[in-house]
Amino acid sequence: MEPEINMAELGEKIVEILKTIYDPEIPVDIYELGLIYDVFINEDREVKILMTLTSPNCPVAESLPLEVEDKVKSFSMIKDAEVEITFDPPWTQELMSDVAKLELGML
Template identity: 40%
Template sequence: MNLEDRILTALEEVLDPEVGVNIVDLGLVYEVSADENGKVKIEMTLTIPECPLADEIVEQVKKTVSQLPGVKEVDVRLVWEPRWTPARMNDRAREEIRARMSAVE
């Protein structure tokens, strides 16, 4: 497994605190790249630009990725284009959200 794949797998542990689903399944991670020197660049978005937990999510991403072997530096860039929509979620995210909503009802 290459470093980019390991990064995406690790990011599945980072949850959007308001939704309770990981940021990969939600479709918030747009691009991951790593060079041979261990410098990682991540482009991601949030469900809404004015997310009050933006700093917390970005810090969790940096902390999670920086713990991977071979990673020396992590640069996280929040982008707003393309805008996030629920269509970016995968089926696993949809199922988790449905299950949470059913449990509340």
């Protein structure tokens, strides 16, 4: 029998993983940049991440979602992970956290 999993803690661990992934053009992690719109976790520990890119023509449009998927999947408590890209709503600088804005000298 598998141990009971605290979904809130699991969500926090996933956020920690997302904070290790950086946009190659902006020296801020994708979570603080506001590229992650939502993280869904079901009882089977399958994760779906809804994210965007800074623009539809982003040079890492192919590789960044795969990096996110691979890093989340590599966490032992996750059975599977899938990333869905959306541009609705489109990313704007207003989606960045204060941490990201401070890092970029915008505060």
